Amino acid sequence: MNIPETLKYTKDHEWIKVEGTTVTIGITEFAQKELGDIVYVEIETEGEELASGDVFGTVEAVKTVSDLFMPLSGTVDEINEKLEGEPETVNSDPYGDGWMIKMTLSDASQLEGLLSAADYKDIIGE
Amino acid sequence: MNTELKTIALNDTHIKMGAKMVPFAGYNMPVRYTSDIEEHNTVRNGVGIFDVSHMGEFILEGPDALDLIQRVTSNDASKIVDNQAQYSCLPNEDGGVVDDLLVYRISESKYMLVVNASNIEKDWNWIAKYNTKNVPMTNISDDMSLFAVQGPKATAVLQKLTDTNLSDIKFYRFDHGTFAGAKEVILSATGYTGAGGFEIYVNNKEAQKVFDAIIEAGAEEGIKPIGLGARDTLRMEMGYCLYGNDIDDTTSPLEAGLGWITKFTKEFTNSDNIKKQKEAGTTKRLVAFKMVDKGIPRQGYEIQNEAGEVIGKVTSGTMSPTLGIGIGLGYIDKPFDKSETPIVIAIRNRVLKALVHKLPLV
Numbered sequence: 001m002n003i004p005e006t007l008k009y010t011k012d013h014e015w016i017k018v019e020g021t022t023v024t025i026g027i028t029e030f031a032q033k034e035l036g037d038i039v040y041v042e043i044e045t046e047g048e049e050l051a052s053g054d055v056f057g058t059v060e061a062v063k064t065v066s067d068l069f070m071p072l073s074g075t076v077d078e079i080n081e082k083l084e085g086e087p088e089t090v091n092s093d094p095y096g097d098g099w100m101i102k103m104t105l106s107d108a109s110q111l112e113g114l115l116s117a118a119d120y121k122d123i124i125g126e
Numbered sequence: 127m128n129t130e131l132k133t134i135a136l137n138d139t140h141i142k143m144g145a146k147m148v149p150f151a152g153y154n155m156p157v158r159y160t161s162d163i164e165e166h167n168t169v170r171n172g173v174g175i176f177d178v179s180h181m182g183e184f185i186l187e188g189p190d191a192l193d194l195i196q197r198v199t200s201n202d203a204s205k206i207v208d209n210q211a212q213y214s215c216l217p218n219e220d221g222g223v224v225d226d227l228l229v230y231r232i233s234e235s236k237y238m239l240v241v242n243a244s245n246i247e248k249d250w251n252w253i254a255k256y257n258t259k260n261v262p263m264t265n266i267s268d269d270m271s272l273f274a275v276q277g278p279k280a281t282a283v284l285q286k287l288t289d290t291n292l293s294d295i296k297f298y299r300f301d302h303g304t305f306a307g308a309k310e311v312i313l314s315a316t317g318y319t320g321a322g323g324f325e326i327y328v329n330n331k332e333a334q335k336v337f338d339a340i341i342e343a344g345a346e347e348g349i350k351p352i353g354l355g356a357r358d359t360l361r362m363e364m365g366y367c368l369y370g371n372d373i374d375d376t377t378s379p380l381e382a383g384l385g386w387i388t389k390f391t392k393e394f395t396n397s398d399n400i401k402k403q404k405e406a407g408t409t410k411r412l413v414a415f416k417m418v419d420k421g422i423p424r425q426g427y428e429i430q431n432e433a434g435e436v437i438g439k440v441t442s443g444t445m446s447p448t449l450g451i452g453i454g455l456g457y458i459d460k461p462f463d464k465s466e467t468p469i470v471i472a473i474r475n476r477v478l479k480a481l482v483h484k485l486p487l488v
Binding site for chain 2: 058060062063
């Protein structure tokens with residue numbers, strides 16, 4: 001399974017790409033596989049300041065609805081508008097065009113709590 | 127109740143074919159092989175094979191078998207002939223439904239009842255309770271596999287494996303004999319997809335042989351294994367009830383739209399009360415609807431009228447792969463149950479427009 005070494009992860013199966021104080025968030029290859037065909041991504045929190053653990057949106061597969069949780073505290077700067085019309089991009093390119101939000105961290109020290117690719121592999125039993 | 131997960135005969139075959147296995151009704155079952163949507167479309171447009179061996183089968187035999195079936199089921203089983211199947215339900219004494227089922231007449235003195243996996247024990251005990259004439263009953267569920275070969279190309283694929291002319295087997299009729307070299311196979315022109323095809327009952331000992339033969343015979347038509355995920359979206363597009371979602375121990379068969387399998391030509395469990403309910407009229411009805419706004423209805427969501435009053439509840443919902451929009455089933459208070467009535471579904475923090483729609487949805 002594809003778990004890029006350059007990214008950070010959470011136990012909620014989200015990936016985090018860190019570029020200075022801007023971070024991009026999406027869901028992992030494992031998560032999209034478990035969910036199956038993603039048919040709807042709803043994120044209506046653009047511009048909001050959210051705390052780690054808050055729900056920033058939902059992702060719906062044919063059979064299930066799952067909340068998306070903020071892995072870190074900060075402000076949602078941008079949402080991936082492409083997902084409104086083409087939610088299946090999350091299945092086909094979860095680490096690329098299937099990204100979900102970009103955010104500005106409230107405090108960079110939070111990054112220390114994230115999982116490495118190796119830690120995440122252990123969690124999903126790879 | 128036994129909480130240990132049961133496995134179907136071809137468990138390992140499905141894992142090798144890439145299935146994601148999940149616990150369902152006490153069995154480890156293939157829910158998906160590649161993609162729910164792809165699998166759904168394969169059945170609608172071509173042919174797919176489902177392993178639904180979790181389903182339960184009971185044999186009822188002897189001169190009093192029909193009497194017992196008439197006593198416990200709502201449909202009139204005296205109307206079917208040899209090699210004919212009938213959709214029916216087991217009403218309970220409190221106005222609800224113990225299960226829905228298929229009744230197969232193998233001969234005048236031999237019937238097979240096909241029940242939902244989650245209800246095998248409950249149904250067995252329920253029927254046994256009314257078995258005052260000691261009709262011999264055998265639970266063959268653990269010995270039988272069931273493959274549903276469904277889709278417009280299903281008949282062409284299966285025809286390669288038998289000399290019986292399959293086009294002669296009309297809807298809800300079946301044939302009993304040798305198939306793909308296996309003996310005592312039931313080929314039944316039934317299904318839960320609305321796409322046409324057959325359901326094939328075979329002993330576990332011959333299940334692998336029959337499954338492999340169908341996969342091989344269907345290569346040319348592009349046959350694919352299909353999981354329970356697509357089975358659910360296919361049945362929802364047709365508006366077929368799922369026990370546990372749309373009907374249960376508390377739902378009236380009349381309100382569930384099962385009046386057509388509730389026949390007052392004979393006495394059965396709670397028939398007097400159901401008849402009274404029919405005469406008095408019901409206050410709500412299970413209907414299907416299509417979303418107008420973008421959103422996907424799910425079980426438990428509230429249904430409102432345009433004035434915002436609660437008029438019902440969603441019992442099944444999904445994104446329809448055929449239509450590309452949200453669809454659902456739910457109980458709606460009269461008179462809002464009429465086709466084309468604008469309704470509103472409360473989807474989490476939003477209210478979204480939908481329209482009641484006649485069946486099927488596709």
